[in-house]
Amino acid sequence: MKLNAWRARPFHLHTEAFLPVLRVCWQGTAALLALFCIAVWSGPAFGQTADLVDRSALRVCADPANLPFSDKNRKGFENKIAELLGAKLELPVLYTWFPQATGFIRNTLAARKCDLVVGYAQGHELVQNTNHYYRSAYVLITRSDSELAKVTSLDSEALKDKRIGVIAGTPPATIMAMNGLIGKAKPYHLVVDRRYSSPGEEMVADIVSRGIDAGLLWGPIGGYYATQSNADLTVIPLTSETKGPRMVYRITMGVRQREREWKRQLNRLLRAHQDEINAILLDFGVPLLDEEDELITKVTK
Numbered sequence: 031m032k033l034n035a036w037r038a039r040p041f042h043l044h045t046e047a048f049l050p051v052l053r054v055c056w057q058g059t060a061a062l063l064a065l066f067c068i069a070v071w072s073g074p075a076f077g078q079t080a081d082l083v084d085r086s087a088l089r090v091c092a093d094p095a096n097l098p099f100s101d102k103n104r105k106g107f108e109n110k111i112a113e114l115l116g117a118k119l120e121l122p123v124l125y126t127w128f129p130q131a132t133g134f135i136r137n138t139l140a141a142r143k144c145d146l147v148v149g150y151a152q153g154h155e156l157v158q159n160t161n162h163y164y165r166s167a168y169v170l171i172t173r174s175d176s177e178l179a180k181v182t183s184l185d186s187e188a189l190k191d192k193r194i195g196v197i198a199g200t201p202p203a204t205i206m207a208m209n210g211l212i213g214k215a216k217p218y219h220l221v222v223d224r225r226y227s228s229p230g231e232e233m234v235a236d237i238v239s240r241g242i243d244a245g246l247l248w249g250p251i252g253g254y255y256a257t258q259s260n261a262d263l264t265v266i267p268l269t270s271e272t273k274g275p276r277m278v279y280r281i282t283m284g285v286r287q288r289e290r291e292w293k294r295q296l297n298r299l300l301r302a303h304q305d306e307i308n309a310i311l312l313d314f315g316v317p318l319l320d321e322e323d324e325l326i327t328k329v330t331k
Contacts, residue, residue: 081289083145088116088123091138091147093130095224098254098314099149102127107250107314108148111163111307115299131221139286146296150284157284160296163307165319166249167267167278168202171237171256178244179264183271185209195233195245201275202246208274216242231255237263253315265315269323278319305329 083089090112092100100106102125104113116123126144128137135156138144152162172178181188184205194211196203199220206212216236218229230251236242238261245252249267256263268277283300285292300307309329311318318326 081292082142082286083289083292086121088112088119088121088146089126089144090123091126091128091134091144093134093224094127096130097224097228098250098316099130107310107316110310112146112148114303114306114310115296118299118303129224135284139284142286145285145289145292147284149281152280152282154284158287158289158293159282159284160293161300162280162282163300163304164311164316165278165280165321166317167269167319167323168200168246169249169252169317170244170246170266170268171234171252172244172264172266173237173240174262174264176243176264179266181244182266182268184211184246184268185272189244192243193241195236195242197229197233197247200246200248201277202268205271205274205277206246231258234259234263237261249317250311250314253317257315265317267317267319267323267325269319278323 092108092112094100094102097106100108104110112123124144126138128134135147139147139157147157150157150159152159170178170181170184172181178188178192184202189209189211191214192211193214193216194206195216195218196206197220198217203212203215203217206215218233219227220229222229230247233242233245233247234252234255237245238259246268247255249265253265256265271277283296285296306329308318308326312326312329320326
């Protein structure tokens with residue numbers, strides 16, 4: 031993925047050519063000259079470009095087959111959150127659909143076909159992040175009658191010799207390898223066409239049928255399919271890991287890099303309607319964590 035569409039244009043003025051302008055700015059005392067200096071210094075390299083956001087609709091970039099996050103029937107929790115924001119902005123919600131894989135940002139947000147990605151991990155350089163609106167973690171899922179239902183970390187002795195499902199290439203897979211748990215692990219594919227395959231759903235079904243003893247999934251996926259299974263399952267956020275990659279992440283919304291006013295407007299909406307957003311997430315079984323890694327189990331208001 032390329033960032034060229036978002037980079038500030040280079041400042042091409044040579045020093046020699048710019049010196050006369052500097053002298054005018056230094057010597058002038060009148061307000062007109064001061065304004066002239068400001069105008070010069072707010073050129074392409076320093077100025078903020080205007081937001082190019084469509085103000086007639088809330089245009090959302092989304093995957094058409096990625097439950098529990100989004101789908102073309104608008105049944106995902108990101109769809110519900112987009113509808114909430116659209117209602118508060120008094121705008122219709124319009125979608126640009128594209129699989130959330132390589133090229134997603136380039137073909138949607140960067141191409142200006144839409145103005146908002148509802149869910150994006152904090153700190154990713156391909157987008158400008160809003161403030162985060164939820165925190166979650168990778169989770170261990172097991173049957174509630176299993177001895178593993180009390181496990182809180184992947185270095186637990188109780189996991190030795192157990193058949194554990196894991197999505198290949200995810201952070202829990204790395205920690206499993208560090209703890210010597212890969213030998214009997216059952217891997218599930220990371221990159222699939224979600225129209226035809228759902229690794230998280232398959233893993234939870236294998237836990238229910240006792241094909242595996244436990245599974246490791248990103249919290250929103252694991253929590254959703256655990257609640258959809260109608261089985262007695264325990265979902266344990268893995269917030270106590272002391273080695274390997276981090277397991278807890280902040281999730282934000284993503285906008286184009288220089289659209290700062292749009293970002294500020296979204297931050298105001300997120301702050302004002304956090305309880306309503308939490309209610310949507312909890313309805314989908316998302317394991318929500320506060321800043322102390324404690325589970326949020328109800329809307330605060």
